[in-house]
Amino acid sequence: MQFTAAQIAMLINGKVEGNDSATVDSFGKIEEAKASQLAFLANPKYEDFLYTTKASVIIVNESQELKEPISAALIRVPDAYSAFATLLHKYQEIMRQQLTGIQEPSFIDKTAVLGEHVFVGAFCYISQHAHIGNNVKLYPGAYIGDNVKVGDNSVILPGVKIYHDCIIGKNVTIHAGTVIGGDGFGFAPQPDGSYKKVPQIGNVVVEDFVEIGSNSCIDRATIGSTIVKSGAKLDNLLQIAHNVEVGNNTVIAAQAGISGSTKIGSNVQIGGQAGIVGHIQIADGTRINAQSGVSKSIKTPNTAVTGSPAADYTSALRSQAVTRNLPDLEKRVADLEKLVQQLLQERVPL
């Protein structure tokens, strides 16, 4: 699709300077852009490229001064980076809205219900009594189990598998390869050392405006629901065990793992590769550093923790500093031992 500088300026409330019928058909970085591309300049470090770039249209800050004449059309806005991001978002939405229809071959059970403007990619599988909302986009090879509900405007990327009975909210995005609703890891030890499976008959509920990365796993509850609340953002390769709750607007970075039945509050930030044991509570606003291992409930909101086992951030950093100097500390103790020994030998007997 082609857009003119004037059309773009309208979308982002900017003012065109130069040729307002200059056209662009794609995006580029200012240092690499070709003719007919749109670029932006936000970071002053890149200012020199303004005079050498081949981009046809450039979004700049209102305050940007020019040292030389420029051939590209400029669009001036209060904040060039955020205007550029807004533009991209709108562009991607437009492209995605154009994706509609049912590609063949796909497998749609006759009891499944599909909303309007739905896209079903080839090799998608939609099981009995599934309910797919309006404007939902199912990319190729997605698997939707029995009775699953996917809310309006949600986007399910290639090869996502959603087991039976799970419920996905509106405006949710789930990236490729993620598995929603696999069995929780529950096995009862038997007297002979073997294990007997504890049936996992709950489900997973993913609320509105959640985004989940690639190849993550969110297990179904033993009974009841594993819940990811509205606005939570989950990265790649996460383990969310059975009966966990993830609070509103909580952010979890890649490769972190939450064990069974733990309840994470709202606006919590969990770093990459962090682990949290089962059956504990994490207060709202907690910040858990990457690679931390949290083994106890955190009850005070807005606490920051680090380390494994995790401890208060400030005191953990102090311990780490002393730990690094431990060989030194040991030498100080050895020196003291010598001196005290000397003093003991020299002392005047009472």
Place this chain on the structure above:
Amino acid sequence: MQFTAAQIAMLINGKVEGNDSATVDSFGKIEEAKASQLAFLANPKYEDFLYTTKASVIIVNESQELKEPISAALIRVPDAYSAFATLLHKYQEIMRQQLTGIQEPSFIDKTAVLGEHVFVGAFCYISQHAHIGNNVKLYPGAYIGDNVKVGDNSVILPGVKIYHDCIIGKNVTIHAGTVIGGDGFGFAPQPDGSYKKVPQIGNVVVEDFVEIGSNSCIDRATIGSTIVKSGAKLDNLLQIAHNVEVGNNTVIAAQAGISGSTKIGSNVQIGGQAGIVGHIQIADGTRINAQSGVSKSIKTPNTAVTGSPAADYTSALRSQAVTRNLPDLEKRVADLEKLVQQLLQERVPL
């Protein structure tokens, strides 16, 4: 499907109290159950819900006393929780047995052999000379490589990929997205700094009654077999490298990783995100705490370890306690240094 209280009581050897023709068609938690649902009460904390729940049938302990009359039919059993779990298990088995037949489109090589009562979901791919046992259920989008054998009664969930020559036992369950038999990570360094692939021509053998979670990876052996022995239970997102052996009834929690050629004994318990280096042995009954890093063989059975590098559990906990108090210990040393300095200055010259 609908069941009466009397039918359910027969399945779990219980005694009905109340209306034995009350019918249920699904399961619920006692605190949320609706009419026509079956619930159970095992935990005394939830006893009050017995008098308010809308469930039509409730499984309770034999010993349960009633403070008020109850409208639901009760089924009394020695252990309500375990009876409920048994029931669910039977229910899921019945549902799964009903899954049979070959959905279209699927791809089944003409040299592949399929047993009786098999289910092949749409978009499944079964390669040359594969052998699928009786009652096996292949969910949609499963990939079965050349010469793969899948034993009777095994269940392969959506999008599982099993590379050529791997052998899956009987009564095995493998959850969505797991990859069995990908190439082990073997590369020989060359004089110019590049790496040359070491061909991985072994396979993976998964014995009977094993369960494997979602998005896990079990790599094929360089030569010979990577083996997961009978009764082992493996969680999500695991890395099991080439030529590893996992012993009978060993349990491995999510995101743990076992490096190449390591042999894990029987009845070992490995916590989430733990890592084990290559080419070591782990004795039977070892318990490895979450996030531990095991760098040496563990030779004494039933040892418990924690930390990275992992150490004996009790002494590691003691070290951790002292570590937390390190800033304090450093202050004590500094105080001693001052006092000893003072004593040295005050000493009576000999």
Place this chain on the structure above:
Amino acid sequence: MQFTAAQIAMLINGKVEGNDSATVDSFGKIEEAKASQLAFLANPKYEDFLYTTKASVIIVNESQELKEPISAALIRVPDAYSAFATLLHKYQEIMRQQLTGIQEPSFIDKTAVLGEHVFVGAFCYISQHAHIGNNVKLYPGAYIGDNVKVGDNSVILPGVKIYHDCIIGKNVTIHAGTVIGGDGFGFAPQPDGSYKKVPQIGNVVVEDFVEIGSNSCIDRATIGSTIVKSGAKLDNLLQIAHNVEVGNNTVIAAQAGISGSTKIGSNVQIGGQAGIVGHIQIADGTRINAQSGVSKSIKTPNTAVTGSPAADYTSALRSQAVTRNLPDLEKRVADLEKLVQQLLQERVPL
């Protein structure tokens, strides 16, 4: 396929001893091999099996002495293990070259371009304007997004998903379930505590001779490219975040994670489960131990680090040793405190 001892000897420049028309049709370990299998002996520990194995042909070192007559045909080479590996590699290449053609059903957009001798497995999806090079093998269920390029001789295993605009080089291997080009994890916090997605419009570039394991995730750049350079070898379940660069011939073991915008140099070795924070540089030849947490740039080439937070390998090992003896050190301090107290009480007042 069947090969004679003479044919095999030609492929690996060896000399046959015994029946040079002995035929084999598969490979086996010397201790388990059956008749009509090819085995090798490199490790003297296994020498006894030379006299008991049922293998029809055995590759041995030139220098191998025989204590008894042997029924199998021997092939003598300077280095038996490496000759065996070479042979396997050639065998697998031959087998893979035979894979060609387009299986049905598959989905190939009419604007996609396919090279010669390509294999497209059933259930593969090739999107608009994708370009598949010569001799590329796409295993069943692979997903290739819009505008993706896959270079000559690359092998894409089952269920790999490559998002739009990503570029895969020549002679690349990507194992099952891996996701290339999922959205980077970028969300801007809003005043109300919610997060707004930062569009991720860059791509992923995987250069020539790269191998990537199973179920790994390499996210697309926010703008520009996430890059994996020529010859890098990546294991299973890796997280490579947006805008990361992985240098030439760098090796990354399973379950490691690299955060956004970090640049990894050439010939770096990263152990399993290691984590690296975002926006740092790692010098060429750095060795990062398993489970390390690297929080600062490493500027000196060929440094070895370990621990979380990671520190120089030698000093970290010294700290770890002292840490293990901490309870002991604390006792020494307590003893000193008692002695000094005693000395203070005994001192002769000035």
